[in-house]
Amino acid sequence: MKKIAILGFGIVGGGIPTVLEKNADPIRRAVGEPVGISYILDLRDFPDSPYADRVVHELAPILADPETEAVCEAMGGVEPAFTFVTACLEAGKSVVSSNKELVAEKGDVLLKTAAEHGVSFLFEASVGGGIPLIRPFSTSLAGERISGIAGIVNGTTNYILTAMKREGRPFSEVLAEAQSLGYAERNPSADVDGLDAMRKILILAALTTGNLADRSDVTVEGIRNVAKEDIEAADALGGSLKLIARALIGADGSLSLGVCPMIVPEDNPLSAVSGVYNAVSLTSPVAGDILYYGRGAGRLPTAAAMVSDVTAILSGAAKAEKAPVFTKRAPGFCRPFNGEKGSCYVRAEGSSAELSELLASLADSVEPVPGTAGFVVGGASAGEIEKALPDARIIRILR
Amino acid sequence: MKKIAILGFGIVGGGIPTVLEKNADPIRRAVGEPVGISYILDLRDFPDSPYADRVVHELAPILADPETEAVCEAMGGVEPAFTFVTACLEAGKSVVSSNKELVAEKGDVLLKTAAEHGVSFLFEASVGGGIPLIRPFSTSLAGERISGIAGIVNGTTNYILTAMKREGRPFSEVLAEAQSLGYAERNPSADVDGLDAMRKILILAALTTGNLADRSDVTVEGIRNVAKEDIEAADALGGSLKLIARALIGADGSLSLGVCPMIVPEDNPLSAVSGVYNAVSLTSPVAGDILYYGRGAGRLPTAAAMVSDVTAILSGAAKAEKAPVFTKRAPGFCRPFNGEKGSCYVRAEGSSAELSELLASLADSVEPVPGTAGFVVGGASAGEIEKALPDARIIRILR
Structure with missing residues (x-):
């Protein structure tokens, strides 16, 4: 024995x-x-x-x-x-x-x-x-270039967001219920503030690139501030709001890392990952998207x-x-996540016409989202929008 | 080099x-x-x-x-x-x-x-x-008991079923289009008659149990006979009709293998696998369900x-x-797939009351499906229903 x-x-x-x-x-x-x-x-x-x-x-x-x-x-x-x-x-x-x-x-x-x-x-x-996820990085995927990782890696927040969407209830109420059911801890900060997801994306990015970034390099936003309007905006866009752990990976192993609520379009299989399930999606320019799905905790x-x-x-x-080999990188190794250009949903107080005009000066495209007070902007960085509109609600869209 | x-x-x-x-x-x-x-x-x-x-x-x-x-x-x-x-x-x-x-x-x-x-x-x-799928069977999953496999392993048939559902068009029309786009071959039999999926479930079952069954042991039904009513029945049940390659695995490595159109309930992530994508789901009594998803061909x-x-x-x-080791098994090694008890959707000509009564004598439960002419029966084998109702349309439900 x-x-x-x-x-x-x-x-x-x-x-x-x-x-x-x-x-x-x-x-x-x-x-x-x-x-x-x-x-x-x-x-x-x-x-x-x-x-x-x-x-x-x-x-x-x-x-x-x-x-x-x-x-x-x-x-x-x-x-x-x-x-x-x-x-x-x-x-x-x-x-x-x-x-x-x-x-x-x-x-x-x-x-x-x-x-x-x-x-x-x-x-x-x-x-x-x-989910058998770590070993494939060192074996099956060893000769593959991975250009992006997007994961739902925290079951507690996914349970809360799924319930908020299905039942139209506010964050605080669903969190209290999750705590009473044992799905959330009494001190829920590591989960709802995105720290658990941050640790996991650091690990996945290190396995992919060999670079273990410093936690201070990860832009982290949890789900405490997710409002009913955010979930409705995701619905209006035909997607789901998910807490996404994201890595953008350059061909040279450079990294940009973030954890934040994102609108996941319906045609992305991550949008259908509900409740306490987890999934990690890898983008390979050659092999296409690969997704691993299963019970992320328990x-x-x-x-x-x-x-x-x-x-x-x-x-x-x-x-x-x-065996994998990581090198620990000093703070500042990663490109700022807020500077990455992409698509966002943006909502702000004030005149819709003025907002649209301001956004047009920062982005390649601006489209109103019917049924909501916001816009989808394309080709803009969240950081630039935030600088111009400090009070706006900005939600990235996963593409 | x-x-x-x-x-x-x-x-x-x-x-x-x-x-x-x-x-x-x-x-x-x-x-x-x-x-x-x-x-x-x-x-x-x-x-x-x-x-x-x-x-x-x-x-x-x-x-x-x-x-x-x-x-x-x-x-x-x-x-x-x-x-x-x-x-x-x-x-x-x-x-x-x-x-x-x-x-x-x-x-x-x-x-x-x-x-x-x-x-x-x-x-x-x-x-x-x-999809990196084969290697995990010999590595990450080596110490795990797997009790079932359900896979969407043929992109051509999944493309056809997805288009039939989305566009409400008949099989023959979608097949012709898929052929003209190069998604289906000029001789589409290996795909649409389920032979390709049959080979793949034989391989996955062999990796899991060490037993390579004979192809004659796999119950195979393709998608040629899938009617608009079948897709509507899946819709009415809140699921999707998919060509599923299925293995039921005993703790002793015994097998029951089938390939057939099945109704996949919405809460099963296989229901959201669309177009030419593939996915394989493994049921482990200990680790829970695990799913691998990605581009299955190309x-x-x-x-x-x-x-x-x-x-x-x-x-x-x-x-x-x-390295995996298989033993080739003579025909008759597997339990007949048609004898496995489960849930089915059943539709037949004639009086609804008579059909319901007959089904009740074969099954644990019989429920009419609103908006369709059929019933969901629970705890029955497709083989027994077929014997009693040779002209009925029987579609298994994946549980």
Whole structure:
């Protein structure tokens, strides 16, 4: 039997034993022998758990156990996760992480430490929960040029926006309901303010270009200010309002990164991604658009993604694959997202004729949107419009 | 420079040089050096092509060239492709194929030959064109139990059904238009009669279970008989009519395989897959539904998938991956698809009351569908309904 340890026995970490049981047969086929749990590190005790006897409160026994080949980190946060993961890698143990904060901040260092010690650092579960998304970047897509990424990577905000659209209810009401149902946390900031999506687009862009940008380079706008009128404007344009994590990628690996509510036209499959589902769409000038879709969060899907990485490690597949390599870039590496030209929906107080005239001076095209007080402008940057119209509501349109 | 040869310089084979040029930078990064073309095997000459000097009319120079490490087979058909691919593998050259007929008929033999000679036989391009779909089955999903596959895997039929729905036109008219636009072949049988989709579901089921079933085990119904009323019935149920390639998979690897028009409910993301796009959805009891979406056909997307396999071979990644292994199963291995219980839409001539009563004797539930002359029945097998009502129109509903 092969042995793994778990760091953090919360929602996701606590799902790992279940996945190991439910998928025991295919795991044994892939690995060549059964996979069991040696230790579970948590501050708490779990006297009622069938794994109570394996709970420890410090890392030392895991580091010292030669039978523990891989470690699943599901603690969240940068510290002490970074210190613990580093210690495991240095002790010759491969590590699997679901921790997007850790990967977005320290992924470059941890990949380097893993390579130096001949082990793997994998993080399939850090983006897109149960969707096998990370590995294709290093394998199937390795010889492909990717010019853009657009993702719905946060289930909580997608649930809230879907409910606002379907039921015509305001943000605050739907958020309260989502909190009571457990779809949103009591402190919802990481989700609704776009920070979770920001970490994920940093990771996806790093996998695509090898450049891990600084978080200060990502233009981030969450969904707190999404009004009924914004959702109606998306409807009027035949699309859906979604919180989109976006990367625009130059042929030289240059980046422009943003997270913001965008109007997704109906013919883009991201427009149909509802509720807690996630999807990531990649634009390849050669292969066309590719989209991955699935359960982006949740105990078992996320734990299943971690176990998929464990399987790759214990079967030897991970060692054979080319590991991704990131270089951490100083702030200022990315082109400003607000300066990218594109299409926007713009609404502002005051005379419609004056607004139209002003917008025409900034854009290639200006078209009124019937049934709303706004315009679609083409070939303009959100930053320029904002400078000229500081009080306007500007919503980018995903093209 | 690494060298590859191309067998068959038609639509897809002819796209390979373009992909090698357009993706030259990422390919060089992944492989470590540039990739060029040594020989192109075709019966024709291409005097105006920049590759005219590399065209040969027999396999011998390719087999004899020690510099040709990998061969791209884009000839189509079982023979002479099988003979040629076998000869290449036996000569120690890895082979990449876009030929679903070959893989569905002879994939087991070719994988075995490749393994015996220490080379790879890869076929990412055989299903889903540019969508990276095949590799995840052997990697990310290796430790996952998959209980079902539902795919829109034929772009021609999806284009026709989409146009029939949007424009309310009959099958024959849309087919003629698709032929004139080049979206359907002059002999459209492989597409519209479901044979292409049949080959692809045989391949996907083999990757999932290791069992390559006989084509006679797949229940196949194409889209020739799809009537306006069928599309209206799907509309009335809030869904879309799609040609679905379906596999139901037991925990023991047992299979039930079918290709048929199905009503896909709106909340299933397959319902929104329009035009020439393809998508494959996998049901995992643990990870939830996962969907892959993209351009399922076309010169460059399919050639890009072949080049992705070439990149995996020349970078050494393919050798390190666990290659799939199939066992060819004799006819009768699969459970009959018509015997699987599920939901169907049923319409028949005659008294509605009598029809309802008869259906109630075969099913768990019978509900009239407002605005149509039919019923939705639950918990019944299409085979049993057909036996009792040989003239009825029966359309399965994807759940």
